[in-house]
Amino acid sequence: xxxxxxxxxxxxxxxxxxxxxxxxxxxxxxxxxxxxxxxxxxxxxxxxxxxxxxxxxxxxxxxxxxxxxxxxxxxxxxxxxxxxxxxxxxxxxxxxxxxxxxxxxxxxxxxxxxxxxxxxxxxxxxxxxxxxxxxxxxxxxxxxxxxxxxxxxxxxxxxxxxxxxxxxxxxxxxxxxxxxxxxxxxxxxxxxxxxxxxxxxxxxxxxxxxxxxxxxxxxxxxxxxxxxxxxxxxxxxxxxxxxxxxxxxxxxxxxxxxxxxxxxxxxxxxxxxxxxxxxxxxxxxxxxxxxxxxxxxxxxxxxxxxxxxxxxxxxxxxxxxxxxxxxxxxxxxxxxxx
Numbered sequence: 001x002x003x004x005x006x007x008x009x010x011x012x013x014x015x016x017x018x019x020x021x022x023x024x025x026x027x028x029x030x031x032x033x034x035x036x037x038x039x040x041x042x043x044x045x046x047x048x049x050x051x052x053x054x055x056x057x058x059x060x061x062x063x064x065x066x067x068x069x070x071x072x073x074x075x076x077x078x079x080x081x082x083x084x085x086x087x088x089x090x091x092x093x094x095x096x097x098x099x100x101x102x103x104x105x106x107x108x109x110x111x112x113x114x115x116x117x118x119x120x121x122x123x124x125x126x127x128x129x130x131x132x133x134x135x136x137x138x139x140x141x142x143x144x145x146x147x148x149x150x151x152x153x154x155x156x157x158x159x160x161x162x163x164x165x166x167x168x169x170x171x172x173x174x175x176x177x178x179x180x181x182x183x184x185x186x187x188x189x190x191x192x193x194x195x196x197x198x199x200x201x202x203x204x205x206x207x208x209x210x211x212x213x214x215x216x217x218x219x220x221x222x223x224x225x226x227x228x229x230x231x232x233x234x235x236x237x238x239x240x241x242x243x244x245x246x247x248x249x250x251x252x253x254x255x256x257x258x259x260x261x262x263x264x265x266x267x268x269x270x271x272x273x274x275x276x277x278x279x280x281x282x283x284x285x286x287x288x289x290x291x292x293x294x295x296x297x298x299x300x301x302x303x304x305x306x307x308x309x310x311x312x313x314x315x316x317x318x319x320x321x322x323x324x325x326x327x328x329x330x331x332x333x334x335x336x337x338x
Contacts, residue, residue, distance in 0.1 A: 023063030068279030082318035114234025119311035126154035143167035244312035251286030297328035299336035
């Protein structure tokens with residue numbers, strides 16, 4: 001276990017390196033921070049921190065920089081989440097309140113996160129598997145063609161066409177709409193199939209084929225949309241950090257193009273707590289020089305998806321964590337009120 005003084009030295013090194021982009025020496029630490037000890041003592045503490053793998057010397061006669069292990073300890077023990085100022089919170093609320101639908105909410109959230117953190121922002125769409133049915137609408141487009149509209153509690157809207165083998169009257173359509181909604185509204189999508197399984201049997205023989213076609217389309221929609229969707233923004237922000245990537249920024253950009261990689265980085269949406277993955281903690285090799293800060297968002301205290309940012313390991317962790325948490329909270333409120 002490191003002593004409190006050495007933890008303070010590590011905290012100072014991380015803060016200075018993040019702020020100045022320059023390796024940190026003992027003289028600079030004693031001048032900029034009230035550590036209460038001599039430069040010689042600080043040098044000794046830095047030697048211990050280096051031996052323990054928390055800091056490293058990038059080249060001879062240079063100061064020290066934090067390692068992944070050093071950042072990890074900083075995040076776990078030393079970094080509080082920086083609260084946003086009142087103007088910042090008001091700006092977030094005003095920016096997100098203008099959204100007109102779910103796509104707009106996600107798009108605005110991506111832009112806002114990228115602007116606040118100056119990192120790459122990633123926002124996962126709410127998953128249907130973790131959503132509930134708000135309403136199922138059935139519209140007649142032609143005597144033998146219907147449109148099924150599925151609306152979720154998170155504001156997601158899915159539309160599908162249903163071709164019928166025979167004309168389906170308005171009376172039958174209204175009946176099916178009412179019976180379908182009575183069974184599925186307020187229920188999780190994963191619970192829908194058994195709830196509607198016997199619905200065709202409650203209709204007249206001539207209508208059962210059409211009812212089955214509608215139900216098949218509804219259930220196919222759930223399967224098709226099981227694949228998670230993401231929106232990403234602020235990739236250009238990485239160009240400001242070229243020197244933070246040891247060889248080239250290309251592996252990072254390639255990784256950001258892989259949706260599966262990003263979903264794994266964000267983690268399971270059911271985990272609503274803040275997660276910070278640093279450097280080599282990211283399983284994908286192309287992102288070993290980055291850190292990922294993510295958190296779940298949703299209404300009613302339950303996460304339906306995740307959002308977060310990707311940036312170099314040399315990032316302002318307290319500020320980034322505060323921004324990510326604040327934006328997630330506002331997005332959850334919007335979903336709850338939509």
